[in-house]
Amino acid sequence: TLTYHKRTHRLLCHYCGHSEVVPARCPVCGGTHLQFSGIGTERVEEQLQTFFPHIRVLRLDRDTVSGHAHEQLIAAFERGEADVLLGTQMVTKGLDFPRVTLVGVLYADSLLGRVDFRAEERAYQLLVQLMGRAGRQGLRSHIVIQTFKPETPLFSLLEAPYEAFAEKVLPLRRQYGYPPFRRLIEVRLLHRQPQLLETQAAYWAEVLQKLQIGQILGPVYAEIPRLRGYYQMQLLLKLPIQHPYLSVRETLQKTAQAHYSRWGSHSARVVFHVDP
Template sequence: QCLESGHQAIVFLNRRGFSPSVRCAACGAVAECPACSVALTEHRGQGALRCHYCDFHRAVAIPCPACGSAEYKRIGVGTEQLEQSIDESFPKARVARLDRDTASGDGVEAVLDRLRTGEIDVLVGTQMVTKGHDIAAVTLVGVALADQSLAFPDFRASERTFQLLAQVAGRAGRADTPGKVILQTYQPDHPAVRLAAQHDYESFYAEEIRDREEVGYPPFTRLVSVRVHAGAEADARSATQLLADVARQHQAVADGAVQVLGPAPAPLVRLRGRYHYRLLLKSPDRKLLRNVTAHLAARIDQGLPPTHVTLDIDPL
């Protein structure tokens, strides 16, 4: 209906590439980056599997390192595959893609100029398509996998999901013609998804602030993130455990005024060949939290296993 009426559409998916991962059809092994604990993403246009963190890449069509099979299965959908699917479903539509693989620098504005002048009917893209573009003819916005960011292990995951969905939804109906937003989600009742679809900022804030207070996260507490990385996992793990033990010896922790969470591997435990562990300090008392942090800093100055340590106060 949107295309038949001469309007334009934006389809948002925050995953680059053709498929987020590929699996051996014979043994099930997933192609992984040798330097990072992540799956390699297939980029069909480049004929490569690529790591989005360290940029390692290799050819797609090589035998499986585990069993030698040359057959593999694609897992998931990226913007490249979504663009192809829309192009096949709407052969008369002019479909384009905007992500880091297709545009950078001035190239971003070149694609957006084509959208503004009506040379593009459907624009598929990552977050590049969400950033404040005011295009009157865009009356339909689709969001694929709208809830995927909720799985990120961060207390702000709901807030960031709501913010992103509200931002991308705001691209539709910027002029006199009413806009329509379609969210594809496995969690339609999640407050971040449901209330973003309703543009209900106040209700989302009320729910989110209540949940934060119940579990003791900002703005009701202050945080210090202790991040440790090393070339050897044993060094990263032992240094983080040592710092956790030192923190727990402080009187403020013993009294329960400062909470120590961890140590634990980071969500991406291996990144660019280094192993990452972390520790979290949490307290409503800023002064006591600062004292425990200073206690840790003094121990770090005395020397640790060969590691790099970052103390991040009020991490974003």
């Protein structure tokens, strides 16, 4: 996926680092009427300056935090040298600004769109953390959440006790066998050639089924199927809470050794993640 960066006037892939010049015409139809759209931080900064030309804006994202720039931007905002701190999720990480009385979250629906059973939990944690960023010294404060789906149950639970959120999520976790009622082990395979990757991932699924050490889901391509030149596939192993995990680890290590012996220099790299 290529993202347009106005500062450099280039298209950049945030996953592999590939960069190229913005084409003068569409490579598919040949049209020259190209229009940039989206809600990236650069675009939001432009809109803020258009509607509020007198406010001072600091932007905090991967394009502005090279070297020690991150600390410098945070320090500048703490000193009151800007009225608005605009950024990606990195602005939520452990920052304390006593003067902040308004927090805005743009397109909060994107937090729930991930292929991850924990997406709702992580969205809840992030939004509650953001709510705590405003009004630190007892000042009256507000949080504004932009969403196309205001009926989403998560938003109505943000001001409720944590137990209310847990009571909603845990029954589904129990029903479908996810933590804290199961342990998960992800087996991820990486290879530059997708055909070899698919063959070896199918081999892993067959071997794990024969071992009968738990429920097997997959293989499927990862949420980001290709990263830095490597295609990625994954399998998910579900285990009961009470399970001899030491023996499972030894079994997976032996299976990985057999995998590398079988495929040799053509082997996919195998990575294990416990409770991903």
